[in-house]
Amino acid sequence: MDAIDLAIIGGTGVYRLASLEDTQAIEGETPYGAPSGPVRVGRLAGRRVAFLARHGEGHSLPPHRVNYRANLWQLESLGAQRVLAINTVGGITERFGPRVLALPDQLIDYTWGRTSSFWDGEGGELLHVDFGDPYTPSLRQAVREAAAKSAIELVDGGCYGATQGPRLETRAEIARMRRDGCDLVGMTGMPEAGLARELGLDYACLAVVANWAAGCGDDAEITLADVLANVDAASAGLPALLDALLA
Numbered sequence: 001m002d003a004i005d006l007a008i009i010g011g012t013g014v015y016r017l018a019s020l021e022d023t024q025a026i027e028g029e030t031p032y033g034a035p036s037g038p039v040r041v042g043r044l045a046g047r048r049v050a051f052l053a054r055h056g057e058g059h060s061l062p063p064h065r066v067n068y069r070a071n072l073w074q075l076e077s078l079g080a081q082r083v084l085a086i087n088t089v090g091g092i093t094e095r096f097g098p099r100v101l102a103l104p105d106q107l108i109d110y111t112w113g114r115t116s117s118f119w120d121g122e123g124g125e126l127l128h129v130d131f132g133d134p135y136t137p138s139l140r141q142a143v144r145e146a147a148a149k150s151a152i153e154l155v156d157g158g159c160y161g162a163t164q165g166p167r168l169e170t171r172a173e174i175a176r177m178r179r180d181g182c183d184l185v186g187m188t189g190m191p192e193a194g195l196a197r198e199l200g201l202d203y204a205c206l207a208v209v210a211n212w213a214a215g216c217g218d219d220a221e222i223t224l225a226d227v228l229a230n231v232d233a234a235s236a237g238l239p240a241l242l243d244a245l246l247a
């Protein structure tokens with residue numbers, strides 16, 4: 001099978017890559033069950049690119065029901081070595097207001113009850129992967145350079161806090177996350193990043209800030225309509241950024 005130059009996992013509000021051409025939909029089960037939907041493999045900027053909608057193309061899967069293992073396994077078995085994850089998030093600290101695109105360099109995992117490893121005891125294998133830098137520095141650098149080349153503003157760095165959802169957080173939970181050092185809050189960053197590391201994939205997170213987290217910024221009520229409008233606006237630069245990343 002031909003290698004895939006880049007796999008993209010789309011988050012809330014990013015269900016298709018319009019610029020992907022000659023696409024083929026690849027369906028099928030993995031040893032870990034079914035992925036969130038078909039992997040669409042096609043050409044983008046002359047390169048072979050795979051796209052998978054994390055929540056399903058009709059957004060039918062909440063964050064705690066996504067089969068993260070099947071998704072990453074499927075991408076890897078199709079020949080992907082680099083995964084760019086797009087994650088919709090809330091902003092906690094000042095630099096991360098709505099409509100910002102961010103490239104976090106750290107994360108804290110607050111999720112619970114999710115299957116978080118490929119090595120669950122079957123086969124007797126025990127794997128403690130290094131995870132000091134949860135996002136692959138070389139891929140982060142490539143994204144940073146692509147953003148600069150395509151004049152897309154990107155906030156570089158920051159800590160992503162992964163919460164369980166699907167409800168949003170309380171003000172006290174966000175205040176605690178701020179004290180912990182989180183800049184961003186989202187529900188899908190883990191176990192995805194850890195599983196990618198277990199498979200040896202390069203993995204980076206492009207976080208799309210949809211709203212201020214509870215008690216932050218203007219402290220407005222968070223509505224789905226605002227979230228989607230902000231994701232749409234912030235994602236407008238994505239095609240140019242992807243072109244530059246693949247060039």
Ligand code: HPA
Nearest residue numbers: 088089090185186187213
């Ligand atoms: N919290 C958690 N996840 C999110 C948020 C939020 O405020 N906004 C978008 N995804």
